[in-house]
Amino acid sequence: MWIASGASACGTCSVGDPTLTVVGFEQPKASRVRTSAALRHRSDSIGESGVDELTLSEQRMELAGAYSPTDRLSLYLMMPLVHRLITEVNLAEANVWAPGDLDFRVRGVVWRDRKFAPRHLVSMIGGLEFPTSSIEYGPDGRPLPLEFQVGTSSWDPIAGASYTMFMNPWSVYVASMAIFPTTGTADTRASISVRQTALGQYQPWDFLAFQLGVEFRFDGPGYIAGVRDPNTGGNITYGTLGIVGVPHEKVMLHATGAIPMVQRLDGTHEEGFAFTAGLIYDI
Amino acid sequence: MRVTDGIEVDVAYQPEATPAQIRTDMDYRVALDRALIVVGKVELLRCDNFVSDLWALFAPARARAHVLDTPTSLGVPLVIDLMESAGTPEFAGTLRPPPGRYCGMRVLGMPADPDAAGLSDENLEMMQHSVLIAGRVVDTSSGEESPLLARIWEVFDCEMRFDRPLVFDSPVLETISIQIDHTSWFDGIDFALQSSDAVQQQITENVRSSLRAVLADASAQL
Numbered sequence: 001m002w003i004a005s006g007a008s009a010c011g012t013c014s015v016g017d018p019t020l021t022v023v024g025f026e027q028p029k030a031s032r033v034r035t036s037a038a039l040r041h042r043s044d045s046i047g048e049s050g051v052d053e054l055t056l057s058e059q060r061m062e063l064a065g066a067y068s069p070t071d072r073l074s075l076y077l078m079m080p081l082v083h084r085l086i087t088e089v090n091l092a093e094a095n096v097w098a099p100g101d102l103d104f105r106v107r108g109v110v111w112r113d114r115k116f117a118p119r120h121l122v123s124m125i126g127g128l129e130f131p132t133s134s135i136e137y138g139p140d141g142r143p144l145p146l147e148f149q150v151g152t153s154s155w156d157p158i159a160g161a162s163y164t165m166f167m168n169p170w171s172v173y174v175a176s177m178a179i180f181p182t183t184g185t186a187d188t189r190a191s192i193s194v195r196q197t198a199l200g201q202y203q204p205w206d207f208l209a210f211q212l213g214v215e216f217r218f219d220g221p222g223y224i225a226g227v228r229d230p231n232t233g234g235n236i237t238y239g240t241l242g243i244v245g246v247p248h249e250k251v252m253l254h255a256t257g258a259i260p261m262v263q264r265l266d267g268t269h270e271e272g273f274a275f276t277a278g279l280i281y282d283i
Numbered sequence: 284m285r286v287t288d289g290i291e292v293d294v295a296y297q298p299e300a301t302p303a304q305i306r307t308d309m310d311y312r313v314a315l316d317r318a319l320i321v322v323g324k325v326e327l328l329r330c331d332n333f334v335s336d337l338w339a340l341f342a343p344a345r346a347r348a349h350v351l352d353t354p355t356s357l358g359v360p361l362v363i364d365l366m367e368s369a370g371t372p373e374f375a376g377t378l379r380p381p382p383g384r385y386c387g388m389r390v391l392g393m394p395a396d397p398d399a400a401g402l403s404d405e406n407l408e409m410m411q412h413s414v415l416i417a418g419r420v421v422d423t424s425s426g427e428e429s430p431l432l433a434r435i436w437e438v439f440d441c442e443m444r445f446d447r448p449l450v451f452d453s454p455v456l457e458t459i460s461i462q463i464d465h466t467s468w469f470d471g472i473d474f475a476l477q478s479s480d481a482v483q484q485q486i487t488e489n490v491r492s493s494l495r496a497v498l499a500d501a502s503a504q505l
Contacts (some may be wrong), residue, residue: 009309050381089379090291095287
């Protein structure tokens with residue numbers, strides 16, 4: 001019941017390759033529509049433990065849709081609903097439920113080795129984060145610091161490139177992405193962020209694949225009212241381990257855990273384990 | 284957004300009411316015209332660190348232009364006019380410490396910043412002094428009256444122990460009252476025999492020992 005009955009009937013196979021790909025990694029196929037829902041958890045701590053530490057536990061539900069009008073182009077829209085629990089060093093808590101920033105991306109395949117069942121894809125990515133997140137205010141009527149906001153509430157352009165290799169049962173995905181935030185909530189400017197992803201996937205069966213990867217992120221400094229936030233900037237490298245499965249021909253499930261391996265974040269800033277689980281439905 | 288308060292400690296200074304005349308333990312009567320003190324920083328001390336914090340007392344105190352607030356300290360200087368306070372508490376601020384055991388408070392007396400609370404045109408000289416006292420001293424045995432002027436410009440630490448440890452392991456609101464008994468500032472001084480330097484030194488010591496940190500429920504019992 002849980003195993004896809006035939007690889008030829010699945011959405012991924014209609015593009016000439018049986019590789020299981022999550023949204024954003026796949027080969028575009030004209031008129032293909034995919035929807036997805038993902039839950040993400042991450043934790044973060046800023047400040048000195050027992051002195052002025054601020055801890056953050058964040059859960060996001062991301063509802064997304066991807067549409068490919070042609071074999072070379074994919075449009076991707078994602079809307080997050082964010083829950084943030086911020087705990088101050090004196091155990092005071094702020095609990096926030098709010099919509100985050102809408103994310104729109106366009107991915108265009110600029111090179112592929114062949115039209116049917118390509119083994120190599122090179123894509124360019126452009127996008128924009130919209131300031132759709134709500135602004136949280138304190139009792140004095142002033143916007144709270146960026147850590148307390150569920151988004152940047154700024155227009156943030158995105159640019160990047162990716163390379164995907166399909167060599168059944170192996171596949172590789174490498175991407176570089178940069179986000180350039182503009183000034184947003186409370187005169188804050190979030191960090192410019194450059195992200196590098198390298199992911200290898202092994203798919204021993206049609207219905208199941210395993211992923212192993214590395215994610216590197218470099219952040220520039222963030223500013224609040226023109227003053228640098230000392231706990232922003234630096235770089236961090238995560239090791240990721242994931243699994244992708246197909247319980248039904250139109251449904252794909254995936255889960256990924258990410259462990260920080262190297263943290264060189266500026267100031268007193270430490271990021272914790274992150275986890276993502278999601279469902280993709282091919283329409 | 285839903286916000287729940289954490290551990291909070293309200294701190295207030297509570298000077299004694301100033302009597303018309305203060306009788307000292309050496310039979311002098313002191314009539315004050317002016318009595319001001321500047322508190323530059325107040326800090327909550329962990330029990331674990333109490334010994335090391337005491338040790339820090341022996342190190343020279345450093346004056347800083349402006350000490351920032353932290354979860355366990357208030358850094359905005361406050362000028363307290365003991366002639367006007369008349370026994371009423373003066374709110375210093377709220378500390379938001381992390382969980383732990385706290386055994387005392389440290390108060391730093393220091394000259395005021397330009398933006399110190401309570402600084403006015405009438406007491407601008409407190410930017411140079413930690414404590415300022417002006418008045419008259421009357422020797423009760425001879426009836427002789429002499430002027431009293433003490434200007435303490437040095438930065439001084441005062442460490443106070445609570446009568447019981449404050450243990451914070453969950454959100455709570457506590458109140459600490461720092462009592463200032465300036466009626467004891469002139470004890471142990473023989474104004475007729477001691478030099479003005481010696482008088483000033485003794486007053487500094489007396490200022491230190493006149494501060495007491497009292498927890499809210501303990502003060503209710505007093």
